[in-house]
Amino acid sequence: MRSQAYFLLRRLLGAAGTLLTLATVVFFLLKLVPGDEARVAAGPGATPEQVEAMRHQLGLDEPLVLQWLSFLGRLLHGDLGTSSSTHGPVGQAVLDVLPGTAELVVTSILLSIVIGVPLAALSALRDRGAGDSARRVLVIIAAGLPVFWLALMVQFVFGAKLGILPISGRLSAWFSVPPVTGFTVLDSLLAGNPAAAWDAVQHLFLPALVLAVPQIGMTYRVARAELLRVLTREHVQMARANGVPRRRLISKHVVPQAMNPVIILLGMEFGYLFGGAVLVESVFGRDGLGAFLTNAVAQKDTVSVEGGVLVIGLIVVLTSLLVDLIQLVRDPRVRTAEMGA
Structure with a gap:
């Protein structure tokens, strides 16, 4: 103890x-x-x-x-100061816009898991095939794409050319949803307005996908390497030899054991994604920390800039602390090493 x-x-x-x-x-x-x-x-x-x-x-x-x-x-004392442009408390202003950025970041994390982990599992099961090599090349390219450039390309293709998804804002002008949690999709559902919720999802999808693309590449690489390592363990080889169905073996045994490094990666990236969300929100015209910091810089409101940056830093630090605790609980090797130290 x-x-x-x-x-x-x-x-x-x-x-x-x-x-x-x-x-x-x-x-x-x-x-x-x-x-x-x-x-x-x-x-x-x-x-x-x-x-x-x-x-x-x-x-x-x-x-x-x-x-x-x-x-x-x-x-x-939790006082981030008073804005020199609006003359209001910076802390309250940040709290007002933080849920919009959190909604974007959480959605991008979910997309990186939903896309990256299944691709990694498929690649690990078919290691060294032509499809595996192609996937590895694609995810390496995806991990290195500049978010700002990707956001502009996605807007051009899906907005200007195809016109199938909205490319600006969080909700169409003809919907009005009372803010409760600050998460537009959730607030729409709480208001009993599924049409507004679906509209909010459409507005959220493209910016979340842009923010998730580099994370998908990193999630894929980490999950694939860990899956390959788990597949070589003796108990997994024994289960395969005893005829355990491959789908059950992967879903019940291999993937859960390989998720610890993925959880650590996504937990560490969660805080840093708030910094990346600043650029994405600016391009897609979403209300959040990005618009808040952009306006503060444009108005030379250094107090608001300080407040926004410090909140992002606080999120990064607290997320890192939470990841350490999760790793301590999930991994007996880490627990033994840390407690012994």
Whole structure:
């Protein structure tokens, strides 16, 4: 029990140190960005006296170290500051747009599992065939495709040329769904509007697929390598020799044993996908962290940029911590090594 508590304490201290480093780096980097925060907050028509008053109100006339300590103090209380463009709390603004990005990221993770794992299973069972080689080449290409370029190509093909799927927004203008969870598809179902839910799915599919394509390639490679390793284990070979049907062998024994590295990969990528979603949301015109950060940068609202980046960093750190705990529970080898350490 003491070893488990020590392991958890080490992970929590590591996560706290990472967040402190991230907050410090973001704070000082944004101080180097050209522009006057006080003038932005005071407005374009503000007089020099009003700008100086705003500078004093925001604490920008204090030494940089004191500004940094004040910034960290606010973060400890969950205060991300006040937007210099909207004059509203940044934390609430981020919470308002976060579900839209989370919906996109979760859907892309599901697509990478639904597409990547079956392809990996098919490839592992037919190792070194012509089809396997073709699939491996395709997924390597997919994993290296730039997300921004792929988003534009998908919009051009499915929107401009074929016109079969919407390429902008989260919901058509003629639907009105009251926000409950922030997930448009789920909110539509909760409102008893299946037509709106289907429309939201159509709006979600293309951006989620674009975000998922590189993840499909990585999921395929990791799952295929682990499946091949599991297939060589003695108990699997024995089951095959005893005539266990291949479909049952794969679905009941091989795939569950090979999923641990895939879960770790997708768990680690979950946080980083929020960063990739910024580009995808900008291209597809979806409300979320992407639009929030884009507007904040355009308006030179450094406080909002700080808040958005820190929330993404927090998601990455917490996801990494969760993956460590899942790995500890699922894998006895990791548990033995960590507890022994």
